[in-house]
Amino acid sequence: MWTYIKENFKKYPSQQKVLIKLASLGLMVQKDFEGVPRIYCGDVEVKASAVAEALDIDRRAVLEVLNKIVSDPELSSFYSNLRPVPDFGRVSTKLGMGVIQIVPTSARKTGIISGISQIIAKHDISIRQVIVDDPELVDDPKATIVTDGPIPPSLLPELRAVPGVDAVVIL
Incomplete structure (x- = not known):
């Protein structure tokens, strides 16, 4: 398109x-x-x-x-088929949920969300929402992941080690 x-x-x-x-x-x-x-x-x-x-x-x-x-x-x-999607990234912490932002080395790299999701699931944390910026629409695309609870800072090294991840920020 x-x-x-x-x-x-x-x-x-x-x-x-x-x-x-x-x-x-x-x-x-x-x-x-x-x-x-x-x-x-x-x-x-x-x-x-x-x-x-x-x-x-x-x-x-x-x-x-x-x-x-x-x-x-x-x-x-x-x-005619577009729909707005609520982005809970900015308000999730007020609801007791966790929020992390993933900055990719390249938004076109495959497997980043898969790798991050596997690590989060391995630690029994449920993902509520994933919002990924479209690289055609945003200059510096990022992924925002909302989880049922806060992400422990101890997971940061493991998340940063996923191929294609430039940075991980706990919001």
Whole structure:
């Protein structure tokens, strides 16, 4: 999808920004009951002007993107199925859960999450959530792992030894 967007919108940087923002937030684009394309966060409508303001672009650029999305089968099938996902990384410690952040040597390295998960499971700690940044959407992608309880600092050396891990931070 990212190649498709980059190739088809290379002459329209503002529209490309809109497409990336919608995807990164999990904002869905669908026609309403009158056939007008709308932006939704779950079942809550998000105004095009709010997206335009967040990106510091003209609202008309957002509206143009919405029309292109609903008229392009490839874009429509992607954007009509997006869903927002809650990221509990910042609030989990308030709930008594553990949070670690994994910084990869390369976000394209395979097996990092598998290696980390195996170590956590070996110590009888349950994983509640894993959120991984998409390297196409984020400059410095990281993985945030929320666990049922705090991660003991004694696990840090073992976690850091996983191939492809640059750093592990207990939050």
